[in-house]
Amino acid sequence: MAYEIKREGKEVFGDFKPELIPDECGGDIDDYEEALHVLMKFVGSMSSALEQVSGRGANAIVYQAGKRMGHEAGKMVEKTDDLEKAMQELSEILGAEFYFDMWKPAGQEGYTIEKGDETVVKLIFRDCVVRQTLRRTGLPQKGPLCYLLYGYTVGAVEEVMDIRGKLDIDHVGPNACLKTLTIKWSGK
Amino acid sequence: MVEIEIDENACVGCGSCVDDCPNDVYEMDEAKNKTKVVNADDCMACLSCHEICPAEAMEHKNIHVAKRLYIDRKVNDVLNKII
Numbered sequence: 001m002a003y004e005i006k007r008e009g010k011e012v013f014g015d016f017k018p019e020l021i022p023d024e025c026g027g028d029i030d031d032y033e034e035a036l037h038v039l040m041k042f043v044g045s046m047s048s049a050l051e052q053v054s055g056r057g058a059n060a061i062v063y064q065a066g067k068r069m070g071h072e073a074g075k076m077v078e079k080t081d082d083l084e085k086a087m088q089e090l091s092e093i094l095g096a097e098f099y100f101d102m103w104k105p106a107g108q109e110g111y112t113i114e115k116g117d118e119t120v121v122k123l124i125f126r127d128c129v130v131r132q133t134l135r136r137t138g139l140p141q142k143g144p145l146c147y148l149l150y151g152y153t154v155g156a157v158e159e160v161m162d163i164r165g166k167l168d169i170d171h172v173g174p175n176a177c178l179k180t181l182t183i184k185w186s187g188k
Numbered sequence: 189m190v191e192i193e194i195d196e197n198a199c200v201g202c203g204s205c206v207d208d209c210p211n212d213v214y215e216m217d218e219a220k221n222k223t224k225v226v227n228a229d230d231c232m233a234c235l236s237c238h239e240i241c242p243a244e245a246m247e248h249k250n251i252h253v254a255k256r257l258y259i260d261r262k263v264n265d266v267l268n269k270i271i
Contacts, residue, residue, distance in 0.1 A: 173234025
């Protein structure tokens with residue numbers, strides 16, 4: 001008799017035709033959790049290896065990947081010139097896994113600061129899958145993987161507002177990260 | 189509104205939180221050689237101070253606690269059995 005690999009779980013059997021779209025993903029929450037952790041390890045490992053091979057170039061590669069994703073996601077929502085509306089739409093694009101708010105020091109009047117043809121707004125990212133992944137794999141924050149969210153946010157804002165933008169990482173922490181979004185109106 | 193409590197008995201007065209906080213929430217109380225909260229309104233609850241404090245002397249109340257999806261429940265279960 002041929003050797004069979006022993007597994008703990010039960011194998012699922014069912015009928016399937018290629019033309020049928022399954023009406024549910026299947027699996028229970030533990031399966032998703034396990035898959036998420038495996039993905040976190042893979043992505044963390046890829047980021048680390050990328051940095052090892054490409055050095056500082058890794059940030060640019062990951063940024064570009066994020067930016068492309070952001071532009072694609074930004075196409076799904078309505079275009080606007082209104083920064084507050086854009087932030088609302090950005091929160092829908094980024095979803096619950098990138099829960100962010102606009103942030104200002106207590107002494108500052110509004111969230112936005114006008115600097116010539118630029119508008120600056122500080123964003124605080126409270127929930128972030130990238131941070132989760134980095135902590136899962138024991139990698140430092142502010143590395144290449146953080147540039148994925150950087151690119152994603154910039155790409156989405158550029159697409160929604162049809163302008164040029166940049167995002168600077170001000171501070172990273174285990175519970176929240178502060179970033180500065182700069183919108184360049186002349187880049188329209 | 190964020191509330192920050194410092195356990196003065198635990199604080200070793202290293203000043204790491206003062207150096208690390210990006211919003212100058214803390215200052216050193218030179219008389220006591222302990223950290224004191226001077227600007228809680230500017231705290232964004234990044235919790236860098238928690239991570240850097242060697243004495244785990246601080247507690248933040250009424251903050252958004254970020255999801256911690258990275259915690260491996262299987263590993264935690266094993267640890268809980270040992271500890």
